[in-house]
Amino acid sequence: MDETPKTATMPIGVLLRRSPGVTRWVAQVWTLAGIVPHAPPADWTPLRDDGTVAEFHAATLTLELHRKDTDSLIQNLTAQVPSVWVALRGAGRPEPVKVTASPFEASFHEIDAEDRVEKVAMPAGMVEWVEAFVALHHVDEPFVKRRRDKHREGAAQDGIGDARIAQGADVWRNPQSLRGRR
Template sequence: MAKAAIHIEMPLGVVVRKTPGVTRWASWNWRAVAVLPGAGPADWVELRREGDAVEYHAATLPLTLWAAETEAYMANLADSQPSIYLVMRDEAESDRPMNAVLVTASPFEGQDYADSGEDIVEKIPMTEGLIAWVRDFTLEHHRDEAFVKRRRDKSRIDLVEDGRGDARIRQDSDVYRAPRRIAQ
């Protein structure tokens, strides 16, 4: 009998700051700067403007914690600054500057998205309340897995089998023999 997936979810607002770019190749610099636990729905709502710098409540996404991922959350909480990882995509056909796709507390999942090279992954510091929420869930559901050392296979791989060829093909002589000269 399969065990039901245990998870909890919280809406998490994401604040993104837009500042002027410093090179001629990037006219704007986009950076995730904060999270808003329990935020309501939003779609690029302007929060604050200071000269050319603008902060937006870009999106509200569900932060889901899974009981099977507690090892990743433990690694995140052990970091000097526990963080939320925001995955964004720059989609040209969209009317939004960036599409916020996912928020996660798992550094392993954040790394998986960063490895693809197609997504932008931003690390956002967690608030104290969010750290406590993740820590409480993790401590409740984390189970240490005992290390099991695997046994070595006893087959001999150091034996030499030169000239054997494919065992499925029946031949009387060496498969890799030199071609014979045809006498004329």
Template sequence: MAKAASQIDMPVGVIVRKTPGVTRWARWNWRAVAVLPGAGPADWQELRREGEAVEYHAATLPLTLWADETEAYMVNLSDGQPSIYLVLRNELKGDTPLNAVLITASPFQGQDYADTGEEIVEKIPMTEGLIAWVRDFTLKHHQHEVFIKRRRDRKQTDLVEDGKGDARIRQTSDVFRAPRRVLQ
């Protein structure tokens, strides 16, 4: 569903697996394991249970591709395993302590969220259909930017010692010394 020529959206469901924690400080281990392209709405719907491990369809979020971000998508597609990045926030209520906030195909945006330390960023492998969808959009909108090396100005800026030292000192002998207090 295209909103404009520069962006395209697809609803993508996120599968999160809950397993028992391995330490006494973490009771449960939550991990995003898969995506469902074109999924319907969901709110932590249980999909499968194997012993204590439970898989949930945690949320369905819009995956938006932007024409300005095609360089990031190219980097993602050239990776050994192209991935979707899921941003999760801690919620301290109920049985679902995580809130799915955003999904993106841009590794740069995923890294930005990971740098804050406030959110959890999970890397989920893309399905073949999702890879093709992102690749087609990227090839259609990508414009290679030509590198232009900047050149220095020929102006010499080191000829005048402007602003060196303390302006209250009127002598040229030592511009770095502090002004003396005049005794009266």
């Protein structure tokens, strides 16, 4: 029996920056300032405030690596700059809801209209941690092209139509079967 854990987790601190808006319609702009690996729990802890720009340790979320996601992790690690994605929810002051190292999982959150996804460079120690996880769990699966079912290929489907209507005109006929009637 395989005793290797299927997942690995790390608490990640999400740092958000509040800066003044550039238009009169947007008073404040919130952006992702960075992440902190192995961060303690936090709930909008102020880190710095110079009067106009402020940074907060908004939340600590769990980054979870799954052994079935090693393909997406490899894609991330082979990018020019390996990244971590943070999903932020809400207008105004956003709430961090998800942190991931998988570009595929990040794209799922981008599809959702409620979430905004921002990325930040992955720290070097975290890159080594993800590389070790991938080295332990990745298995190359060869591509297998799907083949058509031989027994269904070219099978005639005469007479398929709406069973409630007893008209021959409503029934779909195979064009080849119509040639045989002439």
